[in-house]
């Protein structure tokens with residue numbers, strides 16, 4: 561692939577994709593506010609101008625609770641991927657799109673993993689809009705791979721880990737409740753970018769689950785991260801009912817990377833090893849953000 565376009569290039573995953581694809585002959589990135597891809601005509605016009613052979617779509621509306629009341633999430637999560645797919649089909653390009661564990665209801669027995677052939681049935685507006693994006697792609701082209709990931713964290717931008725670190729550092733000794741009855745597979749955005757690269761190089765098509773091996777609860781994850789950073793914390797486990805949010809979240813959100821394993825392409829390690837590596841490489845920069 562000579563010419564690669566990363567959309568959402570200033571976001572958490574987009575930034576890591578720019579890094580992982582840095583040796584591409586031509587590497588382009590677009591993001592808000594300079595380029596808005598959610599309306600069809602400006603989106604197709606941008607792609608006509610840039611002529612990418614590979615599009616990696618990291619652009620999305622990711623504020624899960626805000627999605628419940630802001631219909632704009634449908635433009636970014638459902639319409640935008642459809643425009644990219646339309647252009648991909650007309651121009652013989654290849655589209656790698658990123659989706660989410662939240663397309664599933666999370667009602668499988670603990671601790672069964674959800675595989676690509678399981679039926680999606682989202683319980684949040686965010687999940688519904690992301691599923692509509694997947695379907696918009698599949699209706700327009702066969703030249704696509706969709707990677708469903710989960711509980712993403714990385715060095716750039718905001719995520720659950722950084723939130724829990726910030727709350728702790730800004731309120732020394734204070735107790736924070738963290739839900740312990742939602743389970744998932746926390747995933748480092750840098751490793752996901754490597755999985756995207758592996759899929760794109762082979763132009764492997766279809767849906768791929770793409771998350772770390774193993775699983776934990778949000779409470780386990782918050783504790784593991786601050787322990788790894790050697791930052792004292794005072795987290796106390798609670799139920800979803802005890803930590804009320806506008807959005808219902810899946811209880812069992814564990815993904816199994818069955819398709820990538822079938823093709824011998826799975827790059828993910830156990831979530832604890834991934835987290836350790838992430839902290840080794842980024843602790844200094846992350847702690848500096850909140851000092």
Ligand SMILES: NC(=O)C1=CN([C@@H]2O[C@H](COP(=O)(O)OP(=O)(O)OC[C@H]3O[C@@H](n4cnc5c(N)ncnc54)[C@H](OP(=O)(O)O)[C@@H]3O)[C@@H](O)[C@H]2O)C=CC1
Pocket residue numbers: 567568569570571572573574590591592593595596597598617618619620621622635636640658659660661690709710711712713717718
């Ligand atoms: N974060 C997570 O925990 C998870 C994320 N995912 C998926 O992974 C992908 C990457 O997520 P992540 O990197 O965390 O998300 P971010 O929110 O960090 O990045 C998304 C980027 O897309 C940009 N964007 C939004 N709308 C448009 C638009 N209309 N045109 C162009 N750019 C736009 C955003 O700009 P701005 O910030 O200005 O809005 C932002 O820079 C997304 O598809 C997400 O749904 C899946 C599972 C978990």
Ligand SMILES: Cc1cn([C@H]2C[C@H](O)[C@@H](COP(=O)(O)OP(=O)(O)O[C@H]3O[C@@H](C)C(=O)[C@@H](O)[C@H]3O)O2)c(=O)[nH]c1=O
Pocket residue numbers: 622623624625660661662709710711712719720723724736737738739742778803805809
């Ligand atoms: C801040 C905080 C959150 N929580 C809970 C709320 C929620 O159940 C869980 C995670 O909260 P967050 O709002 O950070 O995460 P959330 O926005 O739900 O994360 C999701 O983002 C989207 C984009 C995805 O695609 C998903 O895979 C997933 O990563 O932790 C606590 O229990 N205590 C706290 O202090």
